[in-house]
Amino acid sequence: MNVIRSHRWVIVTVPTDRGEDPRDVLTTALATLRDRHPGTTFRTAVLGGSGPAVTTVLDEAASAGASEVVLVSGQTLHDRKMEAWFRRVVGHWLRERADDHGPAPQIRLAAGLTDTATYADLLGAAIDGDTTPARDTTAPLSSPAWDEVPGFARHVLICRGPRCSARGGPETALALDAALDARGLGDDAVLVTQTGCMFPCSQGPVVAVYPDDTWYAGLTADRVARFVDDHLVGGRAITAWAGARRDRVGDTGPGLAG
């Protein structure tokens, strides 16, 4: 078990992609941990969204003379993609730090959390439990494979804003992944991007298809198979499912729906 030492910083990422802690769950948990470990500096950070970035808080820890930094994902559900980005961001910071500022604090990544117990206890257990050293040899943030815009035929935007997410957006996204897989349609054919709120929240789950400029309202999981077959495979937009939309200022284009 690790012992919390002075000059130790603990950085916990806010467990939403918008950087919000709406019920102050994380803030309260960290206050509890500060009481338990008065020699440790506890800070929050975000991988995306608003709030101080992980790299910003790492800079602050290094400037404050921290000898060790423990990074904990505040996500309470297992998220492999998020964990991969976590490692990449830290590896990137270590490389930048080595180039520009000399030695960095030892950084360790705590094991993830689950959603089964009191949040503060989970955070404390993660901080005191097994950690792995962060390395500057992890995969970089750029790659030749990511140098160009992919040559997809269609780009599908699935809204994962809070309203669409509450209206079945996650299930739509899963169903779309499965339907595309089943038809052998990869990113080169259909590029799927999950977005934040795209504004017509009342129509959720909202899905937009480009370059066709078709916006679907209420595209629930049970509609996905027909959506894929008719539109993405057959090229025929299902205009009956299109959401109401305003006229665009100066638009004379041939949108397929709406």
Ligand code: FES
């Ligand atoms: S949450 Fe999807 S359009 Fe607003």
